Amino acid sequence: MTVARPRPHPHPAAPDRPTADVFWTIxxxxxxxxxxxxxxxxxxxxxxxxxxxxxxxxxFKLPREIFRVPSLWPQVFTWNNYKILLxxxxxxxxxxxxxxxxxxxxxxxxxxxxxxxYSIVRFRYPGRTLVGRLILFAYxxxxxxxxxxxxxxxxxxxxxxxxFGLVVVYLTFSIPLGTWLLxxxxxxxxxxxxxxxxxxGLSRLGALFRIVLPLSAPGLAAVAIxxxxxxxxxxxxxxxxxxxxxxxxxxxxxxxxxxxDVLPWGPLMAGAxxxxxxxxxxxxxxxxxxxxxxxxxxVKG
Amino acid sequence: MTTxxxxxxxxxxxxxxxxxxxxxARPGIAQPAALRGTTLTYWGGLIFSDAxxxxxxxxxxxxxxxxxxxxxxxxxxxxxxVQKVSAAVASNTMPDAFDLNLDLLIVLARxxxxxxxxxxxxxxxxxxxxxxxxxDGATTTARGPEGRAGVPFGASGNMLLRRDDVLAKAxxxxxxxxxxxxxxQAAAVNKPPLFGLGLALSNVGDGNVQVSxxxxxxxxxxxxxxxxxxxxxxATREYLRWVKDAWDxxxxxxxxxxxxGAGDNNSYLAGQSAFIANTGSVGIAAKTQDPELFAGTKYSxxxxxxKGVVSPLTIQYRAIPxxxxxxxxxxxxxxxxxxxxxxxxxxxxxxxxxxxxxxxxLKAFDGSSAILSGLLDLARRGTAxxxxxxxxxxxxxxxxxxxxxxxxxxxxxxNWDFDRAMDDAQRSTQAIYDKYR
Numbered sequence: 001m002t003v004a005r006p007r008p009h010p011h012p013a014a015p016d017r018p019t020a021d022v023f024w025t026i027x028x029x030x031x032x033x034x035x036x037x038x039x040x041x042x043x044x045x046x047x048x049x050x051x052x053x054x055x056x057x058x059x060f061k062l063p064r065e066i067f068r069v070p071s072l073w074p075q076v077f078t079w080n081n082y083k084i085l086l087x088x089x090x091x092x093x094x095x096x097x098x099x100x101x102x103x104x105x106x107x108x109x110x111x112x113x114x115x116x117x118y119s120i121v122r123f124r125y126p127g128r129t130l131v132g133r134l135i136l137f138a139y140x141x142x143x144x145x146x147x148x149x150x151x152x153x154x155x156x157x158x159x160x161x162x163x164f165g166l167v168v169v170y171l172t173f174s175i176p177l178g179t180w181l182l183x184x185x186x187x188x189x190x191x192x193x194x195x196x197x198x199x200x201g202l203s204r205l206g207a208l209f210r211i212v213l214p215l216s217a218p219g220l221a222a223v224a225i226x227x228x229x230x231x232x233x234x235x236x237x238x239x240x241x242x243x244x245x246x247x248x249x250x251x252x253x254x255x256x257x258x259x260x261d262v263l264p265w266g267p268l269m270a271g272a273x274x275x276x277x278x279x280x281x282x283x284x285x286x287x288x289x290x291x292x293x294x295x296x297x298x299v300k301g
Numbered sequence: 302m303t304t305x306x307x308x309x310x311x312x313x314x315x316x317x318x319x320x321x322x323x324x325x326a327r328p329g330i331a332q333p334a335a336l337r338g339t340t341l342t343y344w345g346g347l348i349f350s351d352a353x354x355x356x357x358x359x360x361x362x363x364x365x366x367x368x369x370x371x372x373x374x375x376x377x378x379x380x381x382x383v384q385k386v387s388a389a390v391a392s393n394t395m396p397d398a399f400d401l402n403l404d405l406l407i408v409l410a411r412x413x414x415x416x417x418x419x420x421x422x423x424x425x426x427x428x429x430x431x432x433x434x435x436x437d438g439a440t441t442t443a444r445g446p447e448g449r450a451g452v453p454f455g456a457s458g459n460m461l462l463r464r465d466d467v468l469a470k471a472x473x474x475x476x477x478x479x480x481x482x483x484x485x486q487a488a489a490v491n492k493p494p495l496f497g498l499g500l501a502l503s504n505v506g507d508g509n510v511q512v513s514x515x516x517x518x519x520x521x522x523x524x525x526x527x528x529x530x531x532x533x534x535x536a537t538r539e540y541l542r543w544v545k546d547a548w549d550x551x552x553x554x555x556x557x558x559x560x561x562g563a564g565d566n567n568s569y570l571a572g573q574s575a576f577i578a579n580t581g582s583v584g585i586a587a588k589t590q591d592p593e594l595f596a597g598t599k600y601s602x603x604x605x606x607x608k609g610v611v612s613p614l615t616i617q618y619r620a621i622p623x624x625x626x627x628x629x630x631x632x633x634x635x636x637x638x639x640x641x642x643x644x645x646x647x648x649x650x651x652x653x654x655x656x657x658x659x660x661x662x663l664k665a666f667d668g669s670s671a672i673l674s675g676l677l678d679l680a681r682r683g684t685a686x687x688x689x690x691x692x693x694x695x696x697x698x699x700x701x702x703x704x705x706x707x708x709x710x711x712x713x714x715x716n717w718d719f720d721r722a723m724d725d726a727q728r729s730t731q732a733i734y735d736k737y738r
Binding site (some may be wrong): 067157160241245256 | 347348349375376377378379380381384385387389391392393394403415505507563566567570572579580582583585586589590591593594614647652711
């Protein structure tokens, strides 16, 4: 918050009662403003963090306590929910699968989307605008409409029930998103910089990789985060396309903890804690890029 | 499959017993050489009991080894069977055999997706004293164009779970036998945070207990032709009066009109409801998670109304898709899985009641388990699915559209008068039935 500070009095030796009053009034307003700001921020932080806190403490509670005593702190701390998850349910296997799927989708999407977005932004060819729009429509098509056609396609390609098949399917969503997002970032890079590079001997690909992509790093970070998060959290397609236990991703394995109509909250929350950890790390590392990106966008208009 | 399961003492004993039993029975089982070298994919229904799931997987794999069949057993979460099967039908990747419930069986059988199993059904029935009447009736109703579409292996349904520890102190030693008595008992122990009546009134399967209540008051979804909806009636009005009275007494826990499928379970395990209607999964959960609650819980059949008790069975089937590449192997396997030794061990761990007349004599149903005794009672006294209504595809569709819970919501939440709520339900349900004319 920017509040105009009181100017120094031109004659400090001469006491000026009204000016002092104005100073204290402004000072009080400043303190009040800060207090309200911090209060609102604290409430916002509590609202955001409380579900995470609840998830974590529930993962350390005994089943009876989870249902019977909705307390803010476990009466008895237990690691049993994590033991069930890791020892009986082999949760590290779906975690590994999720990491493979999400990482592969992210890297591939970044590569393909960069090339696609660069092509749409920099080259002139018939249908370029239409392709750009169709890409967006592809991304906006609801997953629930596509799961049956995709399962037919995967079966024909002999890619059903495998994490490689999941990677291919997720790319059909992440590449359009990445391409659409990166178009905006690439347009913001002055064409003259590339031309200058090419005059200095860079090829077209060289200009892309050595000039455009480094200058679009925040955009790449944003695409990477959205893509990784999307692939990491996706459930519906994994549910339909993956059958074998050894191929399940983390959300699918968590979903399989719920059998019949009884919810094992302890192991579910333990699984939620473990599976949200990679995302938390990713966001923590990439938040600098994201913030830079948002700021950059605001000044570029 | 690379699954690792926790081997409990009970599961070990059950598995050993089943293995020994099946080993002894093996000389009597035909082992066609034609099956050798074939592959068989089986989708088992993943249920709440890990021990029962493991038993099924192990038994199928052992059968495969004994017959030279490569088996691939995948346990499918029953909550997601519809999505998995829909995608598999569309992409022609159906397994060679799989578990499913009657609701899905009747829909898929109508599309002629299953290999007929009449001879297998009759053979298994003959060997074990015949099929229980309600099971036989439902299976015949669900036949496809070419014959019966599945072989039943377990029956379940809703039982009334009650907090006997609380009710006994209030002077209610016996379970309520009528819906009115249920409200009386529930109101007597209704002291929030413990509420009397944890019955779902929401758009989930549990909410359809209200259909049973409606039918026991004499109400019907449709007439005897199974084509014309008959919700609006004096009997339905009586039922609505009952449910409105219970609502006005404030004996329902908060949120019953929006509960999800686990709402009643969570409420009971949280000590928030004195009564719930449940298949028994809550009982099994309480056994390990809250032994005190388990000890204080008793089970009985659903209460009755002026027209008696309506307690529909939910039947589980094993079926063979027409697209199966190993129909012969699937038939052999289904017959193998119907043997008493395996089924006894399975019943001991699962939450299913018997389907064959000889199965109540199995050790599992000797009365030592309150839940299994309740399921046995349900299998014997339970009503056929849909009864007294005609159980057809339109009924199944109306059931899955929760037409009765929605009607109740109009009355208790939106404060519609009974006539308006009945007219609305009548109209929307007739639209569903008209789709299948």
